Amino acid sequence: MTFDILLQTLASGILIGLIYALVAIGLTMIFGVMDIVNFAHGEFLMLGMYSAFWLFALYALDPLLTLPLTVLMLFAFGMLLYKLVIKRIVAAPMLSQIFTTFGLMILMRGVAQFLWKPDFRSIENSWVAGSVKLAGIQLGRPQLVAGVGAVLITALIHQFLTRTRLGAALEATAADKEAAQLMGIDSHRMFSLAWGIGAACAGAAGVLLATFFPIFPEVGANFILIAFVVVNLGGFGSITGAFWAGILVGVIEVMGGLLLGPQYKTAIVLVLFLAVLMFRPQGLMGKA
Amino acid sequence: MNALKIGAGLVVAAALLPLATSNPTHLNLAILVLMAAQLGVAWNLLGGYAGQVSLGHAAFYGLGAYTSTMLLLNFGVNPWLGTLLGGVIAAGLSFLFGWSCFRLKGHYFAMATIAVAELVQIVFTNWDYAGSAVGLTIPMSSQGWGAMVFADKAPYYWLALGLLALTLGATLAVERSHIGYYLRAIKDEPDAARSIGINIARYKQIALSVSAFFTALGGSLYAQKELYIDPASVLSTGLSIKMALVSILGGVGTLFGPVVGAVVLTVIEELTRVVFGGSGRGTDTIIYAGLIVVIAVFYPNGLLGWWRERRARGQALRASLVQEAAR
Numbered sequence: 001m002t003f004d005i006l007l008q009t010l011a012s013g014i015l016i017g018l019i020y021a022l023v024a025i026g027l028t029m030i031f032g033v034m035d036i037v038n039f040a041h042g043e044f045l046m047l048g049m050y051s052a053f054w055l056f057a058l059y060a061l062d063p064l065l066t067l068p069l070t071v072l073m074l075f076a077f078g079m080l081l082y083k084l085v086i087k088r089i090v091a092a093p094m095l096s097q098i099f100t101t102f103g104l105m106i107l108m109r110g111v112a113q114f115l116w117k118p119d120f121r122s123i124e125n126s127w128v129a130g131s132v133k134l135a136g137i138q139l140g141r142p143q144l145v146a147g148v149g150a151v152l153i154t155a156l157i158h159q160f161l162t163r164t165r166l167g168a169a170l171e172a173t174a175a176d177k178e179a180a181q182l183m184g185i186d187s188h189r190m191f192s193l194a195w196g197i198g199a200a201c202a203g204a205a206g207v208l209l210a211t212f213f214p215i216f217p218e219v220g221a222n223f224i225l226i227a228f229v230v231v232n233l234g235g236f237g238s239i240t241g242a243f244w245a246g247i248l249v250g251v252i253e254v255m256g257g258l259l260l261g262p263q264y265k266t267a268i269v270l271v272l273f274l275a276v277l278m279f280r281p282q283g284l285m286g287k288a
Numbered sequence: 289m290n291a292l293k294i295g296a297g298l299v300v301a302a303a304l305l306p307l308a309t310s311n312p313t314h315l316n317l318a319i320l321v322l323m324a325a326q327l328g329v330a331w332n333l334l335g336g337y338a339g340q341v342s343l344g345h346a347a348f349y350g351l352g353a354y355t356s357t358m359l360l361l362n363f364g365v366n367p368w369l370g371t372l373l374g375g376v377i378a379a380g381l382s383f384l385f386g387w388s389c390f391r392l393k394g395h396y397f398a399m400a401t402i403a404v405a406e407l408v409q410i411v412f413t414n415w416d417y418a419g420s421a422v423g424l425t426i427p428m429s430s431q432g433w434g435a436m437v438f439a440d441k442a443p444y445y446w447l448a449l450g451l452l453a454l455t456l457g458a459t460l461a462v463e464r465s466h467i468g469y470y471l472r473a474i475k476d477e478p479d480a481a482r483s484i485g486i487n488i489a490r491y492k493q494i495a496l497s498v499s500a501f502f503t504a505l506g507g508s509l510y511a512q513k514e515l516y517i518d519p520a521s522v523l524s525t526g527l528s529i530k531m532a533l534v535s536i537l538g539g540v541g542t543l544f545g546p547v548v549g550a551v552v553l554t555v556i557e558e559l560t561r562v563v564f565g566g567s568g569r570g571t572d573t574i575i576y577a578g579l580i581v582v583i584a585v586f587y588p589n590g591l592l593g594w595w596r597e598r599r600a601r602g603q604a605l606r607a608s609l610v611q612e613a614a615r
Contacts, residue, residue, distance in 0.1 A: 037395050088585050094394060095341060095536050096588035102529060103580030110573035117569070225406060228399050236395075267410045270403045274388055277400050 008137045009258050010251060015139070015147035017250020022150040022205040023223050024230035024242040025157060026198030032174040032237025033194040034090065039101040041227060042220020043108035044199040048074055048206025049215045050112065053121055056210075062127045064145070067207045071200045078199025082192040090191065105220070112217035121215040128211050146208035153204050154243055157197065161239065170194065174237055225266070226253075229273040291460060291543050299453045306442040315441040319513070321554045322448035323506060328534030328546025329455045330502035333462060335532055336541035338495040339475030340390070344401030345503050345531045347385070347408040348378040350523035352504025353511040354412065357424050367436040371508035378504030379497040386493045402525055409523040423518025426511065436512045444513050451509055452547075455502045459543055462498065471495055475541075503531070537583055539590030548591055 027041045051070040052063040081104070089100050128145040131138055161167035172180040173190040181187055205223075213219070230249050234241025249269055256268030305318060327349070334340050355377050356370030365373070389400040413421050431437045438444060462468050470491045473481040482488055511517045530553075538549025557576055564571035587594045 031395075035395075037399070085581065085585060089588070092585075092588040095335075095532075095540065096584045098341070098343075098398065099533060099536055099584040100581055103577050103584055105577075106573060107577035107581060110570045110577055113570040114574060225402070228402070232396070232399065263414050264410070267407055270407050270410075273403050274400060274407075277392055277396060277403075278388055 013251035013254035015143045017247035018147040018150040021243045021246025024227045026201035027227050028231045028242045030194050030198040034191050040104040042224035044202035045206040046220045048203030049210040052207040052210040053215050070207050071204050074203030075196040075200040078195040079192045082195035109217050126211045142212035149208045319445050319448050324554050325547040325550035326452040326455050327506050327531045330499050331531040332535040332546050334495045334499040337471045341398045342401040343398050343528050344405030346523050346527040347405040348500040348503040349507035351378040352507030353517045353522040356508035357511045374508045375501040375504045379501040382496045382500035386496045409519050413519045426515040539592030545592045
């Protein structure tokens with residue numbers, strides 16, 4: 001019985017971890033390419049959730065069906081945000097960069113609250129509702145589908161970065177902006193692409209979450225801190241690192257909640273985070 | 289001695305304000321400005337002078353507020369002594385904060401400080417003896433200067449002003465001493481500073497401890513003024529960000545920058561709340577956040593920095609005109 005609980009906890013930790021990974025991948029990509037920490041990243045996720053919600057509530061379109069549309073919208077939104085705001089602070093001091101994205105975070109929450117009210121909303125009876133029994137453990141179908149979806153999207157991003165010319169250009173900019181520029185790669189285009197992809201990843205995570213997580217204007221706050229931890233553990237700028245670190249954080253959080261009580265699950269993650277920062281500042285998977 | 293004279297003059301002039309107005313709303317706004325300015329000045333010691341961007345200073349604020357309040361409620365310790373002890377405890381615990389965060393740089397440091405403050409908040413939220421999430425209430429039963437509890441606003445105004453003056457004085461003392469020069473060296477050229485034998489860790493820690501001490505005093509004052517504290521009001525990351533924001537808005541690493549920032553930010557915040565807050569739809573938040581973005585994007589060196597650049601440009605222009613005229 002205890003073993004079953006352990007196994008079940010482990011499975012749900014991995015599943016939520018995959019979502020954390022997807023959120024963190026966007027964050028780590030933006031940081032890797034242009035050294036800016038995006039505090040408003042959780043708000044991309046929030047927008048993804050609302051997009052899924054409204055398409056479901058107004059047009060009865062299932063989140064799984066509208067995922068590509070939401071991803072496209074968020075991609076465009078991320079690029080637009082770069083063109084309008086972020087572009088102007090690329091060379092600014094770190095402090096004003098922090099406060100720009102921090103201000104954007106409050107701004108987006110405020111706008112969401114203005115447009116959609118602070119109520120908690122949820123998507124009931126989507127295609128994925130219900131639960132399945134796999135090898136003796138009970139898993140929510142929304143969580144399972146979300147986990148699988150997150151893995152697929154992560155794999156797609158990975159393929160894009162390693163197999164396409166555009167992906168290679170992005171990686172080159174992350175490695176050395178000046179050298180990449182000399183090779184004819186326009187940094188601003190790459191930065192804008194990174195914001196587009198970053199926002200799209202977080203938006204996709206939002207859609208996947210929307211089938212089992214409450215939707216409200218400040219929902220991003222639940223994910224941004226965790227995403228920071230994942231990005232740090234995985235090593236700033238590392239996609240593969242963020243993937244494994246996301247799973248690790250998900251498992252540790254859920255296991256910590258089981259052992260010490262759910263109110264301490266975030267504390268466990270933060271302690272791990274600080275420990276890693278102190279002893280391996282380059283991240284668990286990063287190179288020294 | 290210029291800064292000292294300006295500061296002293298401003299403090300004396302400001303001290304007369306409660307005699308000019310008895311409108312509690314205006315006085316309360318002035319208190320909020322002073323309290324925000326004091327926190328900004330304290331934050332600026334570490335964030336501005338030493339260049340270590342902390343986004344976790346709410347931890348010290350909360351420690352101050354909780355120490356004085358818990359000592360008062362559980363042991364009847366006088367709030368004046370409690371406030372001082374709160375400062376000492378925060379300064380003491382800042383060694384742990386420094387030890388865990390100072391080996392990190394830039395973004396890593398900033399994120400670690402958020403994590404530390406969030407941890408402190410989780411501890412207080414789940415600690416029954418500290419009132420957990422419900423919070424603690426200070427009774428109004430004894431009032432006056434001895435109990436640091438007042439029915440009117442004026443005494444709080446003077447307390448906040450006094451604390452601000454004290455914090456400015458401490459900053460000026462640090463700025464003028466060898467510590468100030470070392471801190472600037474550490475901020476601008478850490479490697480050069482190390483190579484001439486400055487113990488970087490030690491001086492960062494000094495800046496942090498002084499900063500933590502004064503931040504905690506601000507926390508205790510808040511508790512005595514509001515007579516109620518809970519983790520959300522004294523330990524939230526939003527509060528940490530506000531302390532930094534005030535300095536950045538005014539100009540980091542300058543004595544009066546945070547004061548300018550506090551005036552602007554608090555007035556904007558309160559005005560938007562009064563004008564747009566009634567709608568209950570967060571219009572005030574949108575305007576406030578929009579302004580933060582605009583200021584961060586267009587005035588990256590803060591308002592004082594912008595003013596100085598403008599003046600320097602004006603002088604350069606004048607000088608070149610004079611030169612041309614002479615030719």
